[in-house]
Amino acid sequence: MAKPIAVGLLGLGTVGSGVVKIIENHQDQLIHQVGCPVVVKKILVRDVYKERDVQVNTSLLTTRADEVINDPEIDVIIEVMGGIEETRRHLLQALQQGKHVVTANKDLMALYGSELLATATENGCDLFYEASVAGGIPILRSLVEGLASDRITKMMGIVNGTTNFILTKMCKYGMPYEQVLAEAQALGYAEADPSADVEGLDAARKMAILARLGFSMNIDLEDVQVKGITDITEEDLDYSKRLGYTMKLIGIAHRDGDKAEVSVQPTLLPDSHPLASVSDEYNAVYVYGEAVGETMFYGPGAGSLPTATAVVSDLVAVMKNMRLGVNGRSAVAPQYEKRLKSRSEIFSKYFVRIHVKDEVGAFAKITAIFAEQGVSFEKILQLPLKEKGLAEIVIVTHRASQQAYEDILQRLRDLEIVHQVKSSYRVEGNGN
């Protein structure tokens, strides 16, 4: 049998402890898959003497990162400590010394993924990060494997469990956002400061990671258009239900030719869309490949065991590549130049809800604005409002460019008879 592969861990929290346990308990299966044993050689911790729920020989523990990163016998660094700037320095240093890296850190990968992947490629190292997106779903590996014989043109994801939990409850019980958020916080599904989740930033990080990999293009976090769920009202959910839609916070990455668009925004999906029934804290990623067609991966988005399992899967992949001599080739630096679509090249259907003064000719003035931009209607509802002298108009458009639609919104807001544009959402069709 080949000689053991030595691993160093940065961090020994719940995910790190899970990784250590899996490596111990599944040594036989790991040897079966890879052809050699794996040993944990050093672990960076904050406090060597802390009580832990995994038994580790204290001689493995250290509080000095360089003792792990600079150990010449360590082949693979597993990063499960979290954090950004300091962690980035550790991983760059590890890669520069030719060590392969497995990380579960989505914040780091979204912000510094391009730099880290380039460094990995320069040094012939693997840098795998399956656990950073939808912890329990092997989505990144599926993308990489699919890419060997397919071309991925679209990915749509429910990649944030907190917001999906909140929207599911709002839809199901007709409860307002603030009340559901408070409940989610009480249950531990949302953090005390929920802004990274509810404002869409967490989902945007994951979509940047997915788009970068799936399109092999250096998509950065700032390339992702982001809108969160904080403005969604019970009225919006009620209309979406009546029109046969389900509201979800959807990340979309779409490629036409060599140009890409990436966004995260509340989106109305037809009830029959595979993503519409993904409920509660679950995640799912829908992928369209030219050869395979539609596929979807569904599972837990987080949790320490799913995440640890994903980390070990990456470790197995690194070890296989080491033994194959093909490290630094798959899942590394993007091969295409980044080209983003302009607003005039991004197309979608839209839902808009407007309060107008209940005057003769009001409806005609509104429809004229859409017509001038060449945007036609798929569905229209007009209803009287309790507020005196006002009517509510709900429109679902046919496909329009983002530019045309945003121009329409601006002109509607400027219109004297329009009291308020209450809300506006992207609408997806079925499938690709």
Place this chain on the structure above:
Amino acid sequence: MAKPIAVGLLGLGTVGSGVVKIIENHQDQLIHQVGCPVVVKKILVRDVYKERDVQVNTSLLTTRADEVINDPEIDVIIEVMGGIEETRRHLLQALQQGKHVVTANKDLMALYGSELLATATENGCDLFYEASVAGGIPILRSLVEGLASDRITKMMGIVNGTTNFILTKMCKYGMPYEQVLAEAQALGYAEADPSADVEGLDAARKMAILARLGFSMNIDLEDVQVKGITDITEEDLDYSKRLGYTMKLIGIAHRDGDKAEVSVQPTLLPDSHPLASVSDEYNAVYVYGEAVGETMFYGPGAGSLPTATAVVSDLVAVMKNMRLGVNGRSAVAPQYEKRLKSRSEIFSKYFVRIHVKDEVGAFAKITAIFAEQGVSFEKILQLPLKEKGLAEIVIVTHRASQQAYEDILQRLRDLEIVHQVKSSYRVEGNGN
């Protein structure tokens, strides 16, 4: 670079042509992943001079199987010719000569999988068959990878596109079975002789393959309890809708301790179950692992391009293993002794619809039979019928053993006041 790996193909139909095209068009990506080139060296065909939609040097073609199987330079045999007995002999011969095998043949794997896998293990060969179950979904690979660090206890699948198409249309349009079947045949979704699909045999083959792999146990086709969709009526679908369920042909493989059960039968799923929204000809497999929890894989069940893509993924896995020297270790012969649950160890909820004579005390007599077996009710509906003197009773039970439930059914049929037991289905809860 390492020397090329040589491949022999058995068959050059639509899937075989797709495989040849992918190998040609993605040579660079394949080299990237594996570290060496791959060449197609020989192809078994029926007619060398037939026109094909893929350009192949005719010197590669042969009508003699032994020229492919016995070629000492060929490392991997890809079987895409279909058929059972002759194909089985070819593959056994190939494995005995130390050649690795990739097959898309579910009939063969369901019937002779145990024998073929044992032969592969004896000869240190890989035998991969991703394309045999849910063509476009990388479910077998996900099971194998998951098994390295998890224990799978349950798999549920919609693994037959034809029956899912038929049930979707029946539910959606309230159309009777025969009419939808005729339409499916006209559209090419069902074959002229649809019996293997509609009687559940095709799904049973795939569930046997899934259970054998996921539980690492020699599950055979005859171990699978099978019931098809031919008796499902519009009334049943109507009741299931009213009760908040969706009817699907579901394969279930469940393991408790070291005992397994595998079945395929029409099943009522709660509308909120992830499998309930899998529509039309799509397939999906839901997997419960002790570490990862619930995951689901969704995609096209068939089609020549998805199938060819799956075959090439298997080829890549074989080639990696060849270069790692770990062939014949993953995805091969089962490691646990087969132990099947008895009827008294298989538990489920059940839906039963009964026509009874509308007499005083009829309902009490029926409930007494359930009570004697210790089976309680979750839901009951009683409705008058147009037929004079009859009433309809619909019951959804709490969990009961298959034995207790079948005894109840028999006793109900024997009861004088029972006019007919109209229908009976398994009912699944949400999630695991």
